[in-house]
Amino acid sequence: MSPKALNNTNLFAPIQVGSNTLKHRITHMPTTRLRSTEQVPTDLQLQYYGDRAAYPGTLISVEATAISNKTANGYVPGIWSSRQTKAWKKIVDEVHKHDSFISSQLWAMGRASDPNYLKGNGAKFSAASAIYKDEDSKKAAEQAEWPLQEMTVEEIKEMIYTDFTNAAKNALEAGFDYIELHHGNGYLLEQFLYPVSNQRTDQYGGSIENRSRLFLELLDHLLTFVPASKIGIKMAPFMEEDGFLGVNESIHPIVTNGYLLSELQQRANKGQELAFVTMTDARTDILEKHPELASFDWIRSIWKGVIIRNGNYGYENGDYATLVKNLQDDDKTLAGFGRHFIANPDLVERLEKGYELNKYDRNFFYYGGNWSYNSYPKYGETVHFSQEDELKVVGKPLA
Ligand code: PHB
Numbered sequence: 001m002s003p004k005a006l007n008n009t010n011l012f013a014p015i016q017v018g019s020n021t022l023k024h025r026i027t028h029m030p031t032t033r034l035r036s037t038e039q040v041p042t043d044l045q046l047q048y049y050g051d052r053a054a055y056p057g058t059l060i061s062v063e064a065t066a067i068s069n070k071t072a073n074g075y076v077p078g079i080w081s082s083r084q085t086k087a088w089k090k091i092v093d094e095v096h097k098h099d100s101f102i103s104s105q106l107w108a109m110g111r112a113s114d115p116n117y118l119k120g121n122g123a124k125f126s127a128a129s130a131i132y133k134d135e136d137s138k139k140a141a142e143q144a145e146w147p148l149q150e151m152t153v154e155e156i157k158e159m160i161y162t163d164f165t166n167a168a169k170n171a172l173e174a175g176f177d178y179i180e181l182h183h184g185n186g187y188l189l190e191q192f193l194y195p196v197s198n199q200r201t202d203q204y205g206g207s208i209e210n211r212s213r214l215f216l217e218l219l220d221h222l223l224t225f226v227p228a229s230k231i232g233i234k235m236a237p238f239m240e241e242d243g244f245l246g247v248n249e250s251i252h253p254i255v256t257n258g259y260l261l262s263e264l265q266q267r268a269n270k271g272q273e274l275a276f277v278t279m280t281d282a283r284t285d286i287l288e289k290h291p292e293l294a295s296f297d298w299i300r301s302i303w304k305g306v307i308i309r310n311g312n313y314g315y316e317n318g319d320y321a322t323l324v325k326n327l328q329d330d331d332k333t334l335a336g337f338g339r340h341f342i343a344n345p346d347l348v349e350r351l352e353k354g355y356e357l358n359k360y361d362r363n364f365f366y367y368g369g370n371w372s373y374n375s376y377p378k379y380g381e382t383v384h385f386s387q388e389d390e391l392k393v394v395g396k397p398l399a
Helices: 043-051 081-095 114-119 137-145 153-174 188-193 207-220 253-269 283-291 321-329 339-342 347-353 385-391
Strands: 015-016 021-022 027-029 061-066 100-106 178-183 231-235 276-282 306-310 334-339
Touching: 021 100, 027 347, 043 061, 043 081, 061 178, 061 339, 081 100, 081 153, 100 153, 114 137, 114 253, 153 178, 153 207, 178 188, 178 207, 188 253, 207 231, 207 385, 231 253, 321 334, 334 385
Parallel strands: 027 061, 027 334, 061 100, 100 178, 178 231, 231 276, 276 306, 306 334
Antiparallel strands: 015 021
């Protein structure tokens, strides 16, 4: 049986996000693909994002992008230098050429950074508290003789008022339609939120308000020069990896994330509604144990704005039943795709028309080269790439 054409579903109902109207609700989610060179976006990324933006009115959220070389690793792109900003601008311009939209996910890695890389930059390996995410990270820090340290208040202020501010200004200069603050997946902003990774005794630790203070201070500062309609936040409340406990936290993540959502809604009520909240569903193994987490009712009873639901959306025998239902049930929801967008440059058209999908190859998600990056054909196209050759391609920095 061929897959269901989704053209008559809510997936293809236009939606207002901030001050833009998207033509449909299929959104490219950030995926870490390691195709930058010298932490600068490359020609490979230009083609990759350009192809995926070719269906007009698509929202492309590009990979997580480091705000500075003080909280990152050496493999991901950044947006702290003018060189990186110029390179990103070329990708932004390409996406805009297709009348599509593009979002930059601003990223501070904190304890998930690479201590060797930081040491090489003379930057402290620091996080909310000096609590390693796992044994491997501890070992790497010990070997590098660069131990994890608790950020001082001065360093927190510097991160907000210098590093995030610089990155946000660069993203605006490059022309991004949105900036999304990466408050998920165990990275720095989220490390502040949970007791397991934040045991500070100052104004940034202790109560829920204190553990949320860094994020809200950052947001309120950005709102002084970025319109709310251009800002999003990524949240992933149920992760049980990288030293996070998910629903086993001492305070249930619905409580902590609910508090943050409530703060966002209060700002919306006063005229500063963020463009979107990206909400990652619990992974399928967690959902099996806690099926009640599949419901977003708790979110909807607090946050009234746009949600980008990152919902493990699959093919489901070609009827995409969960995807169609989620979007039918909530008129302000967009659907995020990672894996299927990797393998299908023309994913939007394939879903619209009910074409079969190319299969993704997980082995090459985190890899260099052009194999399994720009080597997936559009529907009906016959292209033959040599795996051996494409694996050797090195992306050329765009600036
Ligand atoms: C990753 O590099 O594996 C990664 C980065 C950002 C995320 C999730 C995973 O949000």
